[in-house]
Amino acid sequence: MPDETDGGAPGRRPARRPGGRTARVRARILTAAAELVARDGVSGFRYEEVAERAGVHKTSVYRNWPDRERLVADALLRYAEDLASVADTGDVHRDLVDFLVAMAGGLETPFGRALEQAVQPAGGNPAVRQAVAGILDRRVAALQRRIDAAADRGELPPVDGSFLGEMLSGPVHLIVNRGTRPFTRADADRIVGVVLAGVRATAAPA
Amino acid sequence: MPDETDGGAPGRRPARRPGGRTARVRARILTAAAELVARDGVSGFRYEEVAERAGVHKTSVYRNWPDRERLVADALLRYAEDLASVADTGDVHRDLVDFLVAMAGGLETPFGRALEQAVQPAGGNPAVRQAVAGILDRRVAALQRRIDAAADRGELPPVDGSFLGEMLSGPVHLIVNRGTRPFTRADADRIVGVVLAGVRATAAPA
DNA sequence: CATTAAAAGCAACAGGAAGTTGCTTTTAGT
DNA sequence: ACTAAAAGCAACTTCCTGTTGCTTTTAATG
Incomplete structure (x- = not known):
């Protein structure tokens, strides 16, 4: 995550110093x-x-971050690496x-909520x-790749992976964001069932 | 101290005065x-x-609202009456x-975004x-009532209306909240198509 | 219409966080 | 070992929150 590596022109010698203490301080910050963002929100x-x-x-x-945002x-990006993958x-x-269950788990985390909050327009x-x-x-x-693989094998009709991703994760976000009830594996199962059936039915209308 | 029930029963006569100026002031506030919430967020x-x-x-x-929240x-509730209905x-x-198109339109509004923000856990x-x-x-x-009506007429198999509501509005929320692309009628059409087909297929298998 | 107390206006607070500045001290890089 | 970049430090200013005592307006009541 090099953010402010030199301006560009190599001419100047004045020696920036991202090493040692500076790096330590920035990391701790x-x-x-x-x-704190996870605890208190954005x-x-x-x-x-x-x-x-x-x-x-x-x-x-x-002085390191004159801009609060x-x-x-x-901070969020630094810890955003551990994202659910798709088997x-x-x-x-x-x-x-x-995948949906794992994603819901991630979103329910304080950290997930903070991420969610940060993308609000x-x-x-x-x-x-x-x-x-x-x-x-x-x-x-990642989801899209998994779907494409299934399509290649004929498990699914060819579909727009990003659309399918929205269809699947939309309800999960909704349920988790509302926070009024827990998201269960049964939810995930129903969602996937309906979406896959729907995709198969609409793509291959007999 | 006859009937000086200051605290609870409406017995107290000392004349509260919600009329006239007070009402005007509260309304303006x-x-x-x-x-401002619509403009700057919660x-x-x-x-x-x-x-x-x-x-x-x-x-x-x-003095009227010691609690910011x-x-x-x-303020939000006062203006939340104009909600999309389902024909x-x-x-x-x-x-x-x-319905989905109308809902997306409402959510894209600054006011809709504020509402959205307010429900974040x-x-x-x-x-x-x-x-x-x-x-x-x-x-x-409202959505659920419409769905139930369709089920009664046999247009749809009997389904859990709130589940169907989540399936339909989840993707809409997702797309609108991300704000990275506009939500179109084509989106709504695809979503409804897949969900309805999915519901029909899973409820009446084979 | 006169009375009267509720609620609005007003001004002056205390408190805390944001953000800035000038200076001193530490320390990475040569 | 030298030197300048970056961290520490302290002393600000500014702005918003929230409170308080007092005065003025005015809705409700008779």
């Missing part, structure tokens, strides 16, 4: 920020508390159900939103 | 708050600006597509969340 975490928790002075936080985004056991239905730097949206989309991409 | 609107926009003194806002909720032309598919008074969730759910209820 990001960790602290991520924890709005609601405080610079001073970040500094305190990171064991770093307030000004160091401000960027700090949030960098390929040969049984599409089962693989998709597993209301409020927030557009650049940040796009960055976070990108990492969420990587999941969909 | 709610209007202003709703506009977090990000300021009491002082509410007061200014309402042409009312700051303390009047604070309650103010937001009341019944006899053609389920068409009715549902119309992260951050925010649980009571408020539940209130807002309630009004969003009224839409689903």
Whole structure:
């Protein structure tokens, strides 16, 4: 995650110094920020508390991240790597159900909620939103690959993978975001069942 | 101290006065708050600006709504009446597509985004969340009635209306919330097509 | 229409976080 | 070992939140 590597022209010698202490300080800040964002949401975490928790002075936080939104985004991105992946056991239905259950689990996490909040179009730097949206989309991409594989094998008719991804994950997001009831494996099973049946029926109308 | 029930029963005569000016002031505050919430999101609107926009003194806002979250909720609820309804032309598919398009239109509104934000489990008074969730759910209820009507006529197999509602509106929320591309009637048509086909296929297998 | 108390207006607070600045100290890179 | 980049530090200013005591308006009541 090199963000501010030199301006560009190599001419200047003045020696930037991303090593050693600086790197340590930045890492601690990001960790602290991520924890606080997960705890308090995107709005609601405080610079001073970040500094305190990171064991770093307030000004160091401000000077490294003059933009609050960027700090949030960098913190989220740093911890966004552990995303659910999609297995390929040969049984599409089962693989998709597993994926949805894993995805729901991730979304229910405080951290997942923070990510979710960060992509909301209301409020927030557009650049940040796009960055976070990108990492969420990587999941969909994995899903799409799995679907394409199934289509190649004839398990499914050829379909638009991103559309199918939306059909599958939309209800999951809805249920988890509302938070009024837990998302269960039975939910995932019903969703996948209806969507796959629907895709098969509409693609091959007999 | 005969019948000085200050606390509970409506017996107390000391003349509360919800009429006239008070009502006007409260209405102006709610209007202003709703506009600002729509513009700046749930977090990000300021009491002082509410007061200014309402042409009312700051303390009047604070004294009427000591709780920030309650103010937001009341403002949202006041303007949440104009919700999309579901027609019944006899053609389920068409009715549902119309509904989804209308719903997407509502969600794309700054106001819709604010509502959406208010139900997020992260951050925010649980009571408020539940209130807002309630009004969003009224839409689903209308949807459910339409579906039940179709089932009665044999257009659809008997299904769990709330499940169907989630299947249909989930993808809409997802697409609109991401905000990366516009939601079109073609989207709605595809969604309804797949879901209805899926429901028919899974309920009447073979 | 006069009375009266509820509620609005007003001004002056305290408190806390955001953000800035000038200076000193540490330390990475040569 | 030297030097400048970056961290620490302290002392600000600014803005918003939330509160309080007092004055003025005005809705409700008779």
